Amino acid sequence: MWAYPDSRSAVRDALRLSRAMTYKAAVAGLPLGGGKGVIMLPESGPTPSSRRRRAALLDFGDTVERLDGRYITAEDVGIASRDMTVIAETTKHVTGLSRARGGSGDPSPFTAQGVQEAISIACERIFGTGDLRGRSIAVLGLGHVGGRLAKICARAGAKLVVSDIDSAKRTLAEQLGARWMDPARALFADVDVVSPCALGGILDHESIPRMRCAVIAGSANNQLADDTLGDLLRAHGILWAPDFVANAGGLINVAIELEPGGYDVKRARERVRGIGDTLREIFDEAERTGTTPLTAAMLLARRRLGETVRAPQTQPARG
Numbered sequence: 001m002w003a004y005p006d007s008r009s010a011v012r013d014a015l016r017l018s019r020a021m022t023y024k025a026a027v028a029g030l031p032l033g034g035g036k037g038v039i040m041l042p043e044s045g046p047t048p049s050s051r052r053r054r055a056a057l058l059d060f061g062d063t064v065e066r067l068d069g070r071y072i073t074a075e076d077v078g079i080a081s082r083d084m085t086v087i088a089e090t091t092k093h094v095t096g097l098s099r100a101r102g103g104s105g106d107p108s109p110f111t112a113q114g115v116q117e118a119i120s121i122a123c124e125r126i127f128g129t130g131d132l133r134g135r136s137i138a139v140l141g142l143g144h145v146g147g148r149l150a151k152i153c154a155r156a157g158a159k160l161v162v163s164d165i166d167s168a169k170r171t172l173a174e175q176l177g178a179r180w181m182d183p184a185r186a187l188f189a190d191v192d193v194v195s196p197c198a199l200g201g202i203l204d205h206e207s208i209p210r211m212r213c214a215v216i217a218g219s220a221n222n223q224l225a226d227d228t229l230g231d232l233l234r235a236h237g238i239l240w241a242p243d244f245v246a247n248a249g250g251l252i253n254v255a256i257e258l259e260p261g262g263y264d265v266k267r268a269r270e271r272v273r274g275i276g277d278t279l280r281e282i283f284d285e286a287e288r289t290g291t292t293p294l295t296a297a298m299l300l301a302r303r304r305l306g307e308t309v310r311a312p313q314t315q316p317a318r319g
Helices: 007-027 050-066 081-087 108-127 144-155 167-176 229-235 249-258 265-289 293-310
Strands: 002-004 040-042 136-140 159-163 193-196
Touching (some): 002 007, 007 249, 007 293, 050 081, 108 193, 108 249, 144 159, 144 167, 159 167, 265 293
């Protein structure tokens, strides 16, 4: 659920996000397709009342139900666990409900865990160790995922720079002993790792040459303004963990709800740790072939998609 200036922008975002979701599921080895639902809010005007918000969620649930299992929805940006409960009133094709209702609950802790794995593996590749003690990390965006990631990194002994458009999040910075920085400057902080955890599209031809980090690994979707920028990152000596690999923890977590026997949190945590192994495979392939991590990750996704297409059964999209 997000505000857009017009319906064309909303459709473009849905297509962009669904493409990333397809690659995310494929690279993670999940027996799912890839889809994304967008509930459009007007860019100007007052915030929708609780009654109108509820009506929009019910309408969305009704649309999901009409797809008859070909699309399964879950929590994402602008949507909270309580919203999933409302959507579930009109469709059974929903994941991420509360543990009390047999679901997996809030997926953001698992997304944060996966990003931490990605940061460690990328640091291992660049600095020779994945130990984050003493490593400087800028976390951009302190929402559900970014806030948890900052706490994980702080516990691991990292020196943090944090930013958010919401100045109230400065309280978390103080709790963690982190340095607060304006979002416009945080992307260019002189740190080892930049972790984008807000909205995507911040890495472009203007921003990349100004960056002073060695590693980029975060939870934001579609961090690159376009796919050609993988080469520019490489040219500037920056190792980028492809976003659809690093941020797959939440998807891996809710996918376990669909497995025989239902949800198991221990199995979820173990699978999310596998993001590190996948990223090592991608980095190895990129080095072996002289390509970028983005190219290697997309080739892996397409190979696994090809295997899925040749399989006899079809699988629902998830998003």
